[in-house]
Amino acid sequence: MSGVRITLKLATSLDGRIALADGTSQWITSSASRARAHDLRAAHDAILVGVGTVLADDPLLTARTIPLPARQPVRIVADSQARTPLQSKLMTSVNIAPVILATAGAAAERHAEAGAGIWRCGNGIRVNVRDLVRRAEAEGLRTILVEGGSQLAASFVREGLVHELAWFRAPLLIGGEGLPAVGGLGLTDLASATRWRPVATERIGDDVLDTYVRVEQ
Template identity: 45%
Template structure:
């Protein structure tokens, strides 16, 4: 499974202000590239906090989008907090949970291994593989990013940085990794950097 983590942040790696405002940190050109990234993956994944905060659609919205195969939309939702009224609570969405499965709108709900109370990254990917997915784009939030980075499962970073600073009270793009040593930090090699509108688009490949 090819795992890509997409980040859209301020220069200091924040995805929202302390109050939770996040639309829009990056500009329109970066958002268009984000939709192209979605179109290039079999699945798009977010955590339930992103669903509760933003109620995203996670669809590909580009010119001639009706001709584009939409990716499977995936929500990691430990306690099944996704509202039945959410825009993701419909066919084409798979909710992976640690709880006893129950209906959430018309979305598919599957229980996966969750040793710490959250759906574990590897079993989540196995569930996607059973659905025929070979690639997944992780779009948020910070806890999901940290869990996949901590498990060493992220192959590529697609990082869009806006030329703004949000400060230490802003919400980080990656939650705590509980690193004791620098040697344990996930390592990446930058493969490209280019402007996209007023933002900077950086690409990194994992160093195994």
């Protein structure tokens, strides 16, 4: 196990959905929960999302706390083919906080010229999350907050890399056609499922933030 502590942040409906079937997701949780999520960002060395999240939501991924943190977290995108738009909020704000593209070996010269760091963490097809975590550790990062999407979350869970879950739940039901918070894990029996121990529950208005730590098996 690496020396990097990884928290997976989920913001879902009661039935574990992050969006409607058409991708509509703003906003499932309340503004108070989103403010609490900014506190979580400020407490981590880096924020990590998949490129699908960047393409769908164009997030800034900074910690917008009051007051602002003394140092913004590093913003990392798992982007196998370097598809992050050069005009995205991330790429146009490299002066605010560092931006890293973790690619699978794709050429990303224009992103590098625009100020992003490039980590090659894959075999040419997809980003290897273990390689990404090793590189993060080598760069001195000790805590990472993984914010989505569902396939990236599943990759980290499958590889046993997540230490803690920070799960925001809003009091609504979306139903089975909604998009799940975590993608397929390839389980064939329940004994193989990762177990989690609840360690804290926080009411945030009508929302709830549950914190879990992984049970070592």
